Amino acid sequence: MSFNQTPGGTALAHPYRGLPVLACHWPTPAELPQFCSCGALDCPTPARHPLGTLTASDATRELGQLSRWWLAHPAANLATFTDAARVGVIELHHPELVHPANPDRVLRLLRVRGADPCPVIWAGPGRLQFLVQPGQLGADPAPVPAGPSDPFAAERSAVTPLASGTLLLLPPSRLMSGQRLGWKRRPCHASRLATATPLLEQLTDLIDTGALSDLQALLSK
Secondary structure, eight states: OOOOSOHHHHHHHGGGGTOOBEEEOOEESSSSOOEETTOOTTOSSTTOSBSTTOOGGGOBOOHHHHHHHHHHOTTOEEEEEOOSSSOEEEEEEOTTTSOTTOTTHHHHHHHHTTOOOOOEEEOSTTEEEEEEBOTTTTSOOOOOOOOTTOTTHHHHTTEEEOOTTOEEEETTOBOTTSOBOEEEEOOSOGGGOOBHHHHHHHHHHHHHTTGGGOHHHHHTO
16 A cells, blocks of 8 residues: 555546545544544544535546645545445455455455456455445345354445445545555546446355455465
């Protein structure tokens, strides 16, 4: 993961990848983040909501507007929004499955299984976000029945298609922990994202078969 590029510089690059961008609040102070830059001590989504009165409809690929936002707020986080037509996200969130000792193991397993490559964001400890064509993600996923003896019930819920209209922080945005998001696999263009359904099935299968639970077997490959 590379954190060398500034938020403003990165924001200006995303329009060329087909991603509209919006400026968001960020964690303060920089040295020891404790508060959202919006100033609300009880902010419900600290460092994860648009600046001022901006909304999802203000996300833009217009370079002049992006330059003005980041000239005024150089530390601002940057985000885009999922939608039903172009950009969807499948999130894998589990502190053990996305193991801190080897956060790339999920990607290695997917490559072995021939899954289509797609952009992947490391979105904090235990969390990976896969950018995909929305496909059927706009619909509510059918509930998966789980009996009391189902050993994978908790892990299966770790694979979540994000709803259309969800704010998605983009690297190198900072979390309240002070950590920066990073690309595990960078995007080429939003028009060339992998379809959602096969990846969703692959991730679910990796959990159902227990493949993500065997760290030592993967590291020995």
